[in-house]
Amino acid sequence: xxxxxxxxxxxxxxxxxxxxxxxxxxxxxxxxxxxxxxxxxxxxxxxxxxxxxxxxxxxxxxxxxxxxxxxxxxxxxxxxxxxxxxxxxxxxxxxxxxxxxxxxxxxxxxxxxxxxxxxxxxxxxxxxxxxxxxxxxxxxxxxxxxxxxxxxxxxxxxxxxxxxxxxxxxxxxxxxxxxxxxxxxxxxxxxxxxxxxxxxxxxxxxxxxxxxxxxxxxxxxxxxxxxxxxxxxxxxxxxxxxxxxxxxxxxxxxxxxxxxxxxxxxxxxxxxxxxxxxxxxxxxxxxxxxxxxxxxxxxxxxxxxxxxxxxxxxxx
Amino acid sequence: xxxxxxxxxxxxxxxxxxxxxxxxxxxxxxxxxxxxxxxxxxxxxxxxxxxxxxxxxxxxxxxxxxxxxxxxxxxxxxxxxxxxxxxxxxxxxxxxxxxxxxxxxxxxxxxxxxxxxxxxxxxxxxxxxxxxxxxxxxxxxxxxxxxxxxxxxxxxxxxxxxxxxxxxxxxxxxxxxxxxxxxxxxxxxxxxxxxxxxxxxxxxxxxxxxxxxxxxxxxxxxxxxxxxxxxxxxxxxxxxxxxxxxxxxxxxxxxxxxxxxxxxxxxxxxxxxxxxxxxxxxxxxxxxxxxxxxxxxxxxxxxxxxxxxxxxxxxxxxxxxxxxxxxxxxxxxxxxxxxxxxxxxxxxxxxxxxxxxx
Numbered sequence: 240x241x242x243x244x245x246x247x248x249x250x251x252x253x254x255x256x257x258x259x260x261x262x263x264x265x266x267x268x269x270x271x272x273x274x275x276x277x278x279x280x281x282x283x284x285x286x287x288x289x290x291x292x293x294x295x296x297x298x299x300x301x302x303x304x305x306x307x308x309x310x311x312x313x314x315x316x317x318x319x320x321x322x323x324x325x326x327x328x329x330x331x332x333x334x335x336x337x338x339x340x341x342x343x344x345x346x347x348x349x350x351x352x353x354x355x356x357x358x359x360x361x362x363x364x365x366x367x368x369x370x371x372x373x374x375x376x377x378x379x380x381x382x383x384x385x386x387x388x389x390x391x392x393x394x395x396x397x398x399x400x401x402x403x404x405x406x407x408x409x410x411x412x413x414x415x416x417x418x419x420x421x422x423x424x425x426x427x428x429x430x431x432x433x434x435x436x437x438x439x440x441x442x443x444x445x446x447x448x449x450x451x452x453x454x455x456x457x458x459x460x461x462x463x464x465x466x467x468x469x470x471x472x473x474x475x476x477x478x479x480x481x482x483x484x485x486x487x488x489x490x491x492x493x494x495x496x497x498x499x500x501x502x503x504x505x506x507x508x509x510x511x512x513x514x515x516x517x518x519x520x521x522x523x524x525x526x527x528x529x530x531x532x533x534x535x536x537x538x539x540x541x542x543x544x545x546x547x548x549x550x551x552x553x554x555x
Numbered sequence: 556x557x558x559x560x561x562x563x564x565x566x567x568x569x570x571x572x573x574x575x576x577x578x579x580x581x582x583x584x585x586x587x588x589x590x591x592x593x594x595x596x597x598x599x600x601x602x603x604x605x606x607x608x609x610x611x612x613x614x615x616x617x618x619x620x621x622x623x624x625x626x627x628x629x630x631x632x633x634x635x636x637x638x639x640x641x642x643x644x645x646x647x648x649x650x651x652x653x654x655x656x657x658x659x660x661x662x663x664x665x666x667x668x669x670x671x672x673x674x675x676x677x678x679x680x681x682x683x684x685x686x687x688x689x690x691x692x693x694x695x696x697x698x699x700x701x702x703x704x705x706x707x708x709x710x711x712x713x714x715x716x717x718x719x720x721x722x723x724x725x726x727x728x729x730x731x732x733x734x735x736x737x738x739x740x741x742x743x744x745x746x747x748x749x750x751x752x753x754x755x756x757x758x759x760x761x762x763x764x765x766x767x768x769x770x771x772x773x774x775x776x777x778x779x780x781x782x783x784x785x786x787x788x789x790x791x792x793x794x795x796x797x798x799x800x801x802x803x804x805x806x807x808x809x810x811x812x813x814x815x816x817x818x819x820x821x822x823x824x825x826x827x828x829x830x831x832x833x834x835x836x837x838x839x840x841x842x843x844x845x846x847x848x849x850x851x852x853x854x855x856x857x858x859x860x861x862x863x864x865x866x867x868x869x870x871x872x873x874x875x876x877x878x879x880x881x882x883x884x885x886x887x888x889x890x891x892x893x894x895x896x897x898x899x900x901x902x903x904x905x906x907x908x909x910x911x912x913x
Contacts, residue, residue, distance in 0.1 A: 248750065250587045251565070251579065252751050253587070253750070253754050253758075254579055254587065255577065255579030255584075257569070257577065259747045259748055260747070263746075266746055272852055272854075272855050277809065277852075278903070280852060281813070281903045285896050285900035286896075286897075286900045288893075289893050289896035289897040289899075289900055292889050293889075293893030293897075294893075295889050296886050296888075297890070299885050299886035299889055300886040300890075302882050302886075303881065303882035499600075503599040503600070507607075523621070525618070525622075531611045531612075531613075531660070534611040535611045535660060538603060538608075538656045539607075539654070539657060541603065542600050542652065542655075545599070545603075546600070
């Protein structure tokens with residue numbers, strides 16, 4: 240029998256005299272969760288609830304006694320946990336994915352350890368050195384495990400370090416310059432991940448590339464918008480040039496790989512930038528009217544093109 | 556979705572299966588298939604049209620504010636109605652994904668203008684909300700476009716909630732919650748009825764389902780997070796009446812599916828679930844999100860399931876965070892619930908395995 244889905248049932252029942260009982264039966268047989276699915280689900284549901292509640296019970300127990308614990312015990316507990324987790328990863332025979340998930344959890348524990356260390360010794364550390372410490376100490380794990388979630392954590396940490404450094408130490412950097420640095424950092428990660436996946440045949444999950452691409456486009460858009468609204472400076476010119484080159488590359492890449500995602504975010508970013516430019520030229524009432532019409536027309540044009548591209552791709 | 560070549564096969568198969576005369580309008584079915592594959596909108600397109608619509612709305616509101624056009628109440632009302640009628644008319648005329656951006660922003664601007672216009676007239680506080688409900692219902696009757704219908708359902712329920720706030724009749728939130736629980740449960744469990752009733756209702760089904768889900772969540776958040784609404788703490792359990800009864804009802808549907816048919820099992824399952832649900836009756840939001848998870852899994856509704864799991868985790872965390880117990884007591888509570896769920900796990904594992912052997 241051909242597998243039919245919910246939309247099929249909906250369309251057919253809308254245009255026929257299919258009765259309610261038969262439709263209910265068709266839904267039951269083809270769509271709804273089966274007995275076996277339910278059994279599996281209930282087992283997973285109860286065991287996850289059990290583990291979550293028990294572990295949080297234990298954590299709350301330590302939290303209750305936290306103030307009374309000696310600093311040696313506090314650090315020892317966390318370090319012990321990290322050592323046990325890494326030993327478990329090295330020695331146990333679980334699947335690679337399970338081990339990687341545990342390693343990601345352990346990498347977060349390293350951050351907790353640094354936070355507790357800072358709290359006990361009042362190191363007076365600027366928040367940014369705390370993040371740099373965390374980033375450096377998990378770098379080896381990130382490279383060895385090559386696990387996307389861990390890479391993502393690493394990239395978030397790098398961006399945080401950069402942002403905090405700019406805020407706390409390099410306060411003379413302009414916002415445009417900081418956003419440009421973020422943009423370059425994320426784009427270089429994106430491009431290297433695409434190149435690595437191409438030449439080494441490693442499969443990089445879609446959500447990973449998409450999140451980095453989104454972050455990169457965000458920083459470029461914000462950077463350029465701030466540049467437009469503020470006085471002219473040279474970093475802005477550089478950012479404009481880099482963005483123009485990279486956006487063109489992104490569009491070419493999207494067309495080549497038939498990927499609608501890049502063909503949506505780059506035009507969207509351009510539309511936002513042009514809208515800000517329009518408002519910067521004049522903030523009179525009619526400019527806002529023109530901007531709002533411009534947004535509607537341009538977004539509609541982008542969507543129209545995307546739909547016709549999708550049609551073309553599916554026919555190829 | 557099946558390919559168009561397979562439609563004929565399926566229709567023939569159905570014709571054989573149905574005892575009575577099975578009649579269908581093949582042209583209409585093929586036409587809908589063609590339309591839905593031409594309008595095949597990826598998530599990127601949906602998100603683009605929603606964000607684009609929002610940005611355009613913002614720019615347009617800025618235009619109105621700066622131009623000072625909002626000074627005339629009558630003008631605002633006329634424009635507001637014109638915009639809403641325009642958006643609905645556009646959708647009616649060309650029901651295509653391309654014009655979604657335009658119709659969303661025009662529709663939203665229309666509501667804002669009417670709200671501002673009524674404000675100029677110092678109308679009764681309840682009037683805008685009542686009018687919004689009426690307009691949104693009219694829009695639902697006229698057009699069944701996915702995004703407009705979804706927004707209309709949110710406007711109806713959001714206006715009901717705002718009526719509760721305006722009149723400071725906070726405890727009636729429990730009535731709202733009960734109504735949402737009943738409506739959501741009914742809609743999810745009677746899918747076939749909605750599909751076969753008539754064309755319009757069948758097309759409204761998807762936006763109705765997601766709209767009710769969000770409306771139910773809004774109500775649950777009101778009772779699940781302390782301090783949003785001044786509720787009488789002694790009456791919080793009122794919302795639980797509906798959620799607990801609904802969960803028990805879903806369990807009664809579930810029992811035959813997992814082959815728990817013996818009298819002993821039934822009594823055991825009902826007593827433990829009732830006990831656990833009664834314990835959680837201080838937090839209707841927890842049993843409410845449990846209801847969402849169970850219903851969504853039952854009918855294999857993936858978005859609902861994901862939202863249900865997220866809200867379940869959120870409400871449990873919120874509940875323990877708000878609880879005025881010492882950390883030690885919380886720790887004991889959490890640990891013993893963990894052990895209890897372990898017992899449930901062992902019970903289901905044992906029961907379901909023996910069933911599989913039979």
